[in-house]
Amino acid sequence: MYEVKRAIVMAAGLGKRLHPVTLQIPKPLVEVNGVRMIDTIIRSLRKNNITEIYVVAGYLQEKFACLEEEYPGLKIICNPYYDTCNNISSLYVAREYLKDVIILDGDQVIYNSDILSPHFECSGYNCVWTEKHTREWLLSVKEGVVCSCSRSGGEKGWQLFSVSRWTAEDGRKLKHFLEVEFEEKQNRQIYWDDVAMFCHPDDFKLGIRPMNASDIIEVDNLSELIALDASYEKYAEEN
Secondary structure, eight states: OEEOOEEEEEEOOOOGGGTTGGGSSOGGGOEETTEEHHHHHHHHHHHTTOOOEEEEEOTTGGGGHHHHHHSTTEEEEEOTTTTTSOTHHHHHHTGGGOSSEEEEESSEEESOGGGGOSEESSSEEEEEEESSOBSSOEEEEETTEEEEEETTOBSSEEEEEEEEEEOHHHHHHHHHHHHIIIIISOOOSSOTHHIIIIISGGGOOOEEEEOOGGGEEEOOSHHHHHHHOGGGHHHHHHO
16 A cells, blocks of 8 residues: 655646636636635645645746645745646656655546545546546556556546556656656657556556546536536626
8 A cells, every 4th residue: 555645736727718717817726616726626635634735837826826825835836838838847847746646637626535545556547437428538447457548538438537646666657757758759748647648558557546526526618617606607708
């Protein structure tokens, strides 16, 4: 059994699909029913005694400064590549902390803090089983090990969520391959998840951590935000 010692929260994106809400505020700092999305993540981490937290900021990064005051143990890492590269750049700038780590996107709402438990048996992603068709990344699993991933989605599989845990050994490998892709190959328009899932799949043996669809909500666009918080309907009317 392994134990998470630290967390990396990815929060550097432009949040364009949430315009006009995100014209003045970064997406993770958008409130859902009065609570900022990133607060649901940080509070859930802290409930699990994970207090060494690194938030990777980029777009409107100055807006995140308040978090260091609000949450002891939290540190902001600035991503200078946020507006020219995909999110591989965010994990690249935080690569020194890839050891016994949980990695999360900052634009999620956590409803069940238990899904961020620090105890885990192998590196891998939190997933939800889906019978219905989804456009999200879908994993095929055999005997507890991920054997393939579909970028285009599908049905009857494990939908991948942006919550993953990495052992010290796998974190070391992930750091190395991040450097290979970002520095040597200049492969900067990919997701960081591509590194282990598609670029170097034979070097990792990933598992899954089942959870329920109600445990977490990823907010991808304005319509999904409105579905959670009707106060944002005014922005849809403006468009």
